[in-house]
Amino acid sequence: MKHALPVLTVLCAIILGWYVAAVALNAPWARDQAARAGTSLTMPALIRATMTQERPVLPAPHQVAKGVWDGVAGQKITSKRSLVWHAGVTLSATLAGFAIGSLAGILLAVGIVHSRVMDLSVMPWAIASQTVPILAIAPMVIVVFASAGVTGLVPKAMIAAWLSFFPVLVGMVKGLRTPDRMQMDLMHSWNASRAQAFWRLRLPSAMPYLFASLKVAVAAALVGTIVGELPAGATAGLGARLLSGSYYGQTIQIWAALFAAAALAAVLVMVISGIERVTLKRMGLAR
Amino acid sequence: MTAALPLIAVWLGAFGLNTWLARYRGPIPSALVPLIFGATILILWEMACRSFAIPAVILPAPSQIWTAFGANLPLLWGDFVQTILKGALSGWLIGAAAAVATAIAIDRSPFLQRGLLPIGNFVAALPIVGIAPILVMWFGFDWQSKAAVVVVMVFFPILVNMVAGLKATDALARDQIATWGASYTQALLKLRLPAAMPFLFNGLKITTTLALIGAIVAEFFGSPTRGMGFRISTAVGQLNMPLVWAEILVAALAGTAFYGIVALIERRVTFWHPSQRQ
Numbered sequence: 001m002k003h004a005l006p007v008l009t010v011l012c013a014i015i016l017g018w019y020v021a022a023v024a025l026n027a028p029w030a031r032d033q034a035a036r037a038g039t040s041l042t043m044p045a046l047i048r049a050t051m052t053q054e055r056p057v058l059p060a061p062h063q064v065a066k067g068v069w070d071g072v073a074g075q076k077i078t079s080k081r082s083l084v085w086h087a088g089v090t091l092s093a094t095l096a097g098f099a100i101g102s103l104a105g106i107l108l109a110v111g112i113v114h115s116r117v118m119d120l121s122v123m124p125w126a127i128a129s130q131t132v133p134i135l136a137i138a139p140m141v142i143v144v145f146a147s148a149g150v151t152g153l154v155p156k157a158m159i160a161a162w163l164s165f166f167p168v169l170v171g172m173v174k175g176l177r178t179p180d181r182m183q184m185d186l187m188h189s190w191n192a193s194r195a196q197a198f199w200r201l202r203l204p205s206a207m208p209y210l211f212a213s214l215k216v217a218v219a220a221a222l223v224g225t226i227v228g229e230l231p232a233g234a235t236a237g238l239g240a241r242l243l244s245g246s247y248y249g250q251t252i253q254i255w256a257a258l259f260a261a262a263a264l265a266a267v268l269v270m271v272i273s274g275i276e277r278v279t280l281k282r283m284g285l286a287r
Numbered sequence: 288m289t290a291a292l293p294l295i296a297v298w299l300g301a302f303g304l305n306t307w308l309a310r311y312r313g314p315i316p317s318a319l320v321p322l323i324f325g326a327t328i329l330i331l332w333e334m335a336c337r338s339f340a341i342p343a344v345i346l347p348a349p350s351q352i353w354t355a356f357g358a359n360l361p362l363l364w365g366d367f368v369q370t371i372l373k374g375a376l377s378g379w380l381i382g383a384a385a386a387v388a389t390a391i392a393i394d395r396s397p398f399l400q401r402g403l404l405p406i407g408n409f410v411a412a413l414p415i416v417g418i419a420p421i422l423v424m425w426f427g428f429d430w431q432s433k434a435a436v437v438v439v440m441v442f443f444p445i446l447v448n449m450v451a452g453l454k455a456t457d458a459l460a461r462d463q464i465a466t467w468g469a470s471y472t473q474a475l476l477k478l479r480l481p482a483a484m485p486f487l488f489n490g491l492k493i494t495t496t497l498a499l500i501g502a503i504v505a506e507f508f509g510s511p512t513r514g515m516g517f518r519i520s521t522a523v524g525q526l527n528m529p530l531v532w533a534e535i536l537v538a539a540l541a542g543t544a545f546y547g548i549v550a551l552i553e554r555r556v557t558f559w560h561p562s563q564r565q
Contacts, residue, residue, distance in 0.1 A: 006402030014406075025425075057425065117302070117309040120317055121324035131546035132539040133496055135416075136503035136516065140531055143523045147344055215412075223414040230507055238417075246420030246508050258417045265413050 018061050025057040026050035059252045067256035080235075083260045089236040090225050091264060093153050097160020098221040102214060104161070105168030112169075113176040113202070114194070126169055134162060138227045156228040156237075163224040164217035171213025175206030204283060211276035218268045226261060238264070290338040294331055301327035347529045355529035356536055362518075363537050370515040371541050373430035374502035378437025382498075383491060386442050390449035391475070400450060407450075411443045419505040428509045436505040441494035445487070452486025453479055485560050488553040495545045499538060 023046075030049035034041045041049060051060045059067070071083030078085060112119045138159045145155035179201050187197045229239025238261045245253035305323055308316045329349050335341065336348035343351060356363070393399040419436045426432035456479055464474050506516025515534050522530040 003401055003405065006398050006400075007405050008402075010399070010402035010406055117306050117320070120309050120320035121305055122321075124321040125325060128543060131496055131542045133499035133503060133542050135500045136538060137519065137531075137535050139507060140519055140523050140535075144345055144528075147526070219412045219414075223416060226414050227416060227504060230504075242417055242420055243508075246424065249424070251421065251424070254417075254420055258414075258421075261417055262413045266409065269412055 015061050018058075022056065022058045022060040023047055023050045026053055029053065029057065055249050056251055059255050063252055064255040064259060067252040068259050071256050071260065083238075083241075083256060086236060086238050086241050086257070087260050087264055090222070090229065090238045090261075093156035093228070093237070094160050094218070094222045094225045094264075094268070096153060097157035097162075097225065098164050098218050100157065101161035101164035101221065102168045102217055105165045105213075105217075106172050106210070109169050109172035109176060110198075112173050114198075123173070126166060130166055130170070135159075135224060135227055138224060139230055142228055156225050159224040159228040160221035163220040167213045167216040167220060168210070171209045171216075172206060175209025176202045178205045178209070204285075207279065207283060208285060211272065211279070215269050215272050215276075218272055219265055222261070222265050222268060293338070294334055297327065297330060297334065343528050344526050345528075347532055351529045352532040352536060356533040359530060359533060363533060365513050366515045366518050366534065367537055367541065369430060369511070369513045370433070370502050370506065371499065371545075374433030374505070374514070375437055375498040375545075377430070378434035378502065379441055379494065379498040381434065382438035382441035383445050383494070385438065386445035386490075387449050387487065389442075390446055390453060393450070394453050394475075395471075404447065404450060407443045407447045411447060415440050416501065416504050419501070420508045423505060423508040429511055430514075433502045433505045433510075433514075437498045437501040440497045440501040444494050444497070445490040448486045448490030448493075449483060452483030455479075455486060456482045484557045485553075485562070488549065488557060491549050492546060492553070495549055496542055499542050499545065503538065 027046060027050055030046055030053070031041065033049070034046075050056070051063070056063065068083065071081070075082035075084075077088075108118075108122065112122060141159055142155045145151065145158070183201060183205075184197065187201055192200070225237070226239040226242070229237035230243050238257050241257035241260075242254055245251070245257065301323055305320050308320050308323070332346075333348050333350060336346060341348075347355075393403060416436075418439060422435045422439070423432045426435050460478060460482075461474070464478050469477065503516040503519070506514045507520055510517040515538060519531055519534050522528075522534070
């Protein structure tokens with residue numbers, strides 16, 4: 001309750017500002033139409049005209065809401081116009097890539113923690129690669145895969161995997177290194193093998209770090225999938241909706257796809273937060 | 288299968304060398320090992336491209352990329368100026384300035400902070416790249432629309448960090464400066480802004496990559512006939528992969544340099560912070 005009121009206030013302010021901006025941005029077109037028809041618009045009529053345009057410069061919030069509602073509930077789920085279908089296409093590639101990327105990240109992190117050679121060889125490159133705008137070349141990856149005859153889910157999933165790989169790797173290496181000298185010495189004095197030290201000390205203490213980086217990784221995987229759907233030729237997925245909307249000037253379609261993507265991101269992060277809460281609670285690590 | 292034997296030999300040789308080097312502690316081995324690893328990958332890439340005759344359309348060899356890089360320097364420089372300097376850098380500066388100003392503006396209102404922070408955190412996790420087509424429609428095809436995308440992308444991460452930074456002073460320091468009768472402005476300038484710098488630079492460093500991504504991806508939705516995103520998409524269409532990879536090389540170098548410069552400035556500004564002390 002302490003947080004709900006301020007958040008709601010700010011949200012209301014944003015929606016109000018959005019309406020004002022919609023009126024201001026759409027007014028020139030409405031005035032233009034009225035001038036062509038030889039009439040002049042009164043203020044209320046002008047405002048009404050800015051809210052109901054077919055292709056507004058900035059759709060009003062309720063138009064976007066209607067666009068999302070039409071996309072979700074107005075169509076059959078299998079229809080090509082259904083947002084649920086497009087979101088499903090995006091989600092499947094995101095999840096496949098996320099699973100591959102985080103699994104690879106965890107495995108490589110385990111290797112890095114246990115082998116000094118791998119640590120010295122791979123870690124600097126993994127960190128340096130964070131500064132490279134990998135996402136920008138995602139469409140190229142799609143085209144290269146397509147020229148090799150691979151299309152559909154796999155190329156998008158590869159991009160998503162690549163993007164979720166590095167956050168998990170870096171977070172997991174940090175997490176597996178959290179046990180301090182004293183705790184490691186204690187394991188040693190109990191004559192624990194490396195495997196036992198790993199399963200009973202390193203892995204549990206890495207869990208909070210793992211979940212923090214998984215949340216970053218799943219958001220990155222979704223962005224990667226959407227950008228991977230951008231190249232011309234893609235017909236399915238939220239990214240393709242964005243692109244076709246931008247080609248045909250269907251602003252409401254763009255905004256609806258954008259909100260669907262935002263909702264998808266929010267759901268994915270929330271699911272991981274839920275798993276995190278349950279896991280950490282059962283491990284007795286909950287704050 | 289026999290074509291793979293030299294590759295395996297090179298890999299094993301380099302791996303053995305690294306294993307031997309890794310046993311020594313000190314600055315020289317820890318600098319040499321990653322270099323050897325990187326060089327090995329490049330050599331293997333080149334060898335694989337030649338011995339398996341991989342077509343350049345799928346994966347060009349490093350030497351081909353390097354040749355394309357050298358042959359197209361003026362072109363690449365023009366794209367660099369258009370995308371990185373005009374689009375990404377100007378947008379990043381505007382976005383960072385706006386975020387810092389907003390953070391200071393809402394600093395006095397805990398109500399606004401409690402309202403804006405969850406929203407900021409939420410927005411920071413969204414696929415904001417998606418607004419690129421809308422902003423390209425509004426601001427036209429030239430670099431202004433790219434800068435606008437970058438402004439939106441970098442705003443919230445920097446805002447969240449800056450608000451956290453302004454709270455980072457401890458009660459003792461705040462009491463001390465209150466004892467000296469400092470006004471709000473004085474306390475802000477002399478105590479809280481300097482204390483917020485490590486947080487601000489954290490946000491600035493995170494967003495360097497975001498700025499480049501935003502500027503390049505926005506060009507896929509329409510751009511003048513220059514720019515890195517434009518070049519990548521047209522060169523892909525012509526199946527001119529060495530040029531695409533040369534462009535990627537530029538993006539990688541620019542991204543690393545951008546990050547490095549910000550990290551360098553951070554070191555000069557926050558020299559007092561424990562993580563920067565030698």
